[in-house]
Amino acid sequence: MDATTLRNDLVYMAIFTLAVLTMPFWLDPFGANYPDLLQRFAIYGIFAIGFNILFGFTGYLSFGHAAFLGVGSYAAVWSFKLLSMNAIPAIVFGTVAAGLFSVVIGYVCLRRAGIYFAILTLAFAQMSYNLAYSVLTPITNGETGLQLSLQDPRILDRVFGAPETGGLPFPVFLGYELNGYPGFYFCAVLLIVAFFVSLRISRSPFGMALRAIKSNQTRMGYTGFSTRPYTLASFVISGMYAGLAGALLAVTDPLAGAERMQWTASGEVVLMTILGGAGTLVGPIIGAGVIKYFENIFSAFHEARLHEVFAFLPDGLEDVLVTITRPFVGEGWHLTLGVIFMLIVIFLPGGLMEGVRRVRSAIGRSSSGHDPSGRSEEQAKLHPAE
Amino acid sequence: MDAILLQVLNGLDKGGAYALIALGLTLVFGTLGVVNFAHGALFMLGAFVAVVVNRLLQIETVKLDETKLTPWGTPTEIRTPVVQDWLGDFGAFLVQYSVPLSILAAIPVMLLVGWVMERGLIRFFYRRPHAEQILVTFGLAIVLQEIIKAFFGANPIPLTAPDTMSGSANVGEWFGLGAGLAYPWWRLVYLGFSLALVALVLGFLQFTTYGMVVRAGMQDRQTVGFLGINIERRFTVVFGIAAVVAGVAGVMYTPIVPPNYHMGMDFLVLSFVVVVVGGMGSVTGAVLAGFLLGILQSFASMNEVKQVLPGIDQVIIYLIAVIVLLVRPRGLMGQRGVMES
Numbered sequence: 001m002d003a004t005t006l007r008n009d010l011v012y013m014a015i016f017t018l019a020v021l022t023m024p025f026w027l028d029p030f031g032a033n034y035p036d037l038l039q040r041f042a043i044y045g046i047f048a049i050g051f052n053i054l055f056g057f058t059g060y061l062s063f064g065h066a067a068f069l070g071v072g073s074y075a076a077v078w079s080f081k082l083l084s085m086n087a088i089p090a091i092v093f094g095t096v097a098a099g100l101f102s103v104v105i106g107y108v109c110l111r112r113a114g115i116y117f118a119i120l121t122l123a124f125a126q127m128s129y130n131l132a133y134s135v136l137t138p139i140t141n142g143e144t145g146l147q148l149s150l151q152d153p154r155i156l157d158r159v160f161g162a163p164e165t166g167g168l169p170f171p172v173f174l175g176y177e178l179n180g181y182p183g184f185y186f187c188a189v190l191l192i193v194a195f196f197v198s199l200r201i202s203r204s205p206f207g208m209a210l211r212a213i214k215s216n217q218t219r220m221g222y223t224g225f226s227t228r229p230y231t232l233a234s235f236v237i238s239g240m241y242a243g244l245a246g247a248l249l250a251v252t253d254p255l256a257g258a259e260r261m262q263w264t265a266s267g268e269v270v271l272m273t274i275l276g277g278a279g280t281l282v283g284p285i286i287g288a289g290v291i292k293y294f295e296n297i298f299s300a301f302h303e304a305r306l307h308e309v310f311a312f313l314p315d316g317l318e319d320v321l322v323t324i325t326r327p328f329v330g331e332g333w334h335l336t337l338g339v340i341f342m343l344i345v346i347f348l349p350g351g352l353m354e355g356v357r358r359v360r361s362a363i364g365r366s367s368s369g370h371d372p373s374g375r376s377e378e379q380a381k382l383h384p385a386e
Numbered sequence: 387m388d389a390i391l392l393q394v395l396n397g398l399d400k401g402g403a404y405a406l407i408a409l410g411l412t413l414v415f416g417t418l419g420v421v422n423f424a425h426g427a428l429f430m431l432g433a434f435v436a437v438v439v440n441r442l443l444q445i446e447t448v449k450l451d452e453t454k455l456t457p458w459g460t461p462t463e464i465r466t467p468v469v470q471d472w473l474g475d476f477g478a479f480l481v482q483y484s485v486p487l488s489i490l491a492a493i494p495v496m497l498l499v500g501w502v503m504e505r506g507l508i509r510f511f512y513r514r515p516h517a518e519q520i521l522v523t524f525g526l527a528i529v530l531q532e533i534i535k536a537f538f539g540a541n542p543i544p545l546t547a548p549d550t551m552s553g554s555a556n557v558g559e560w561f562g563l564g565a566g567l568a569y570p571w572w573r574l575v576y577l578g579f580s581l582a583l584v585a586l587v588l589g590f591l592q593f594t595t596y597g598m599v600v601r602a603g604m605q606d607r608q609t610v611g612f613l614g615i616n617i618e619r620r621f622t623v624v625f626g627i628a629a630v631v632a633g634v635a636g637v638m639y640t641p642i643v644p645p646n647y648h649m650g651m652d653f654l655v656l657s658f659v660v661v662v663v664g665g666m667g668s669v670t671g672a673v674l675a676g677f678l679l680g681i682l683q684s685f686a687s688m689n690e691v692k693q694v695l696p697g698i699d700q701v702i703i704y705l706i707a708v709i710v711l712l713v714r715p716r717g718l719m720g721q722r723g724v725m726e727s
Contacts, residue, residue: 061517061520108708108712111712112711112712112715114516115421115516115520115666116662116711116715118520119658119659119662119707119711120707120708120711122655122658123659123704123707123708124704124708126655126701126704127700127701127704127705130697130700130701131697131700131701133700134697134700135696135697135700136697263655264651267524270521270524274521332532332535332536334528334532335528335529335532335533335536337528338525338526338527338528338529338532339525339529341521341524341525341528342522342525342526342529345518345521345522345525346507346510346522349514349518
């Protein structure tokens with residue numbers, strides 16, 4: 001790696017870090033500055049970065065990634081119950097448990113590629129979900145979900161004499177209870193670390209190998225390159241990211257339910273990654289942020305709010321617009337999501353990041369005349385999800 | 387013995403639904419080469435055609451009968467469906483048989499839906515990667531189910547089978563196994579219906595010239611194109627047929643499970659597994675795998691089996707899919723080289 005790339009990456013990292021840490025300030029005007037939502041941005045950002053390592057870099061579309069999220073959550077809550085309310089063991093256990101789980105599943109599923117891989121992962125995730133609901137109830141507490149209770153042993157906390165509170169304890173780190181803004185900053189730091197790791201992976205020979213697998217696995221095989229360890233490593237790393245995200249979900253809100261593993265949750269992370277731009281570094285995080293933002297803001301809209309929004313228009317027009325937009329907000333925000341998603345896949349398969357690139361290259365072309373190189377890059381990036 | 391027969395029957399009617407959805411799914415894949423994640427939504431749309439027909443037929447007039455009083459002292463309301471007012475006994479018959487009659491409405495509606503879907507969206511995705519086909523149809527499925535949710539709400543809407551076909555059939559007596567074995571009539575009707583529909587589609591593909599050309603196109607669309615046949619148009623027709631099959635399967639399923647907006651997705655996931663087990667692009671494979679998995683699932687939910695292998699009923703279908711994909715990647719009846727990579 002030459003020095004300029006390294007310097008660019010450092011600048012990139014610095015900007016990213018700054019942007020993440022100042023999120024409470026610059027998201028304020030958008031009405032997104034409350035800790036619960038900010039935590040979600042960071043957590044699902046991590047989830048999407050991890051998914052992108054598998055789908056965006058390596059080209060394997062997994063429809064069962066939520067299983068790892070769920071495993072991470074359960075492991076983290078068990079760590080709270082058995083060991084300590086400290087967040088560090090919880091995220092370590094969550095990540096490791098999801099990692100081990102993904103070794104097993106990845107070993108089996110990666111025997112196939114393409115749509116078969118998607119269906120195999122879907123099958124495993126559905127199996128985990130169904131089992132978590134039925135037979136594994138002693139571990140998962142079934143439909144109620146796994147929760148903390150006052151009778152939990154919490155061995156380490158007892159041994160080190162952590163202060164007893166009257167009610168249920170909350171996950172802590174360095175003495176801070178991890179709800180509200182401390183919780184967000186905890187997740188944000190991990191998001192930055194996760195992003196840094198993904199950046200390093202993408203710049204490393206390992207990342208190059210993953211990209212090569214995506215573009216032509218057969219040719220990789222012909223050059224005497226065993227792709228299996230690389231795909232498995234990519235799958236496991238991606239599973240560990242999901243486990244970390246799941247553990248963080250448990251850290252910021254210590255309960256875990258099986259619905260986290262349902263295939264709709266797997267579908268959601270696919271949407272996030274595609275929306276932002278699969279294969280790009282920062283795209284998945286943006287996608288996760290946009291979807292979670294829409295979920296929170298749009299689903300809170302209701303008819304009265306719509307009338308307020310369109311109040312500046314003449315009455316008749318206002319009513320018409322409210323009638324048209326009504327099904328898209330509130331309960332129906334999934335409809336908006338579906339429509340946006342379809343439009344993105346149809347017209348902008350590279351996601352929002354491709355949109356940014358197209359706009360930038362259009363501006364570049366108009367200011368500096370015809371630029372053939374920008375065009376060819378655009379062509380090459382047209383099918384990143386291939 | 388009774389128990390076994392009952393489980394086979396149970397499996398067959400569920401298997402019938404799997405088979406009908408999987409049939410369309412694999413047909414679309416085999417002809418257009420498109421992986422259609424919105425196929426379950428077509429099943430759901432069909433079920434809601436039945437709901438709409440039922441609601442239209444149920445539009446009532448309310449008359450107050452002053453001679454009879456309710457326990458609260460108010461006049462009794464006599465509600466008669468408008469069609470019954472107009473058409474007398476024939477109207478009553480229409481109301482009674484609204485579910486099977488909805489098929490007549492579902493066929494044109496689903497043909498139209500299928501045609502719009504294929505010409506309006508799927509056609510542009512023939513040459514795009516499978517991942518993008520999956521994603522765009524997945525988005526379409528979300529949109530369709532959300533639209534249905536906006537109009538009909540999130541709660542399941544119960545529909546009833548005609549009186550003559552509700553209640554239970556004494557299946558045990560037919561087979562000389564004692565009178566204890568009863569089975570709902572409507573499920574038997576559904577089983578017969580799905581078998582007939584499967585036979586119809588397979589017959590169409592196997593024994594008509596049109597079907598022969600379609601099969602030839604599945605083998606080698608280019609050569610068929612060179613022979614001067616507009617194979618694209620025939621494939622669009624096939625898509626329409628697949629949509630109709632899924633739709634009427636949904637119509638007939640409504641008395642068994644009350645339709646709700648996410649029923650399509652629930653069935654889609656399983657139907658995909660069925661298609662993969664049967665072999666991608668193989669029509670007979672999909673049908674056989676549908677019935678097979680339905681039966682296996684109902685056997686796995688027997689108490690005796692559950693005691694030996696707890697939780698097996700929850701995972702059996704997926705487990706079979708995993709085993710089949712690993713041991714025989716192209717599925718039970720799949721052809722060599724179809725999506726085998």
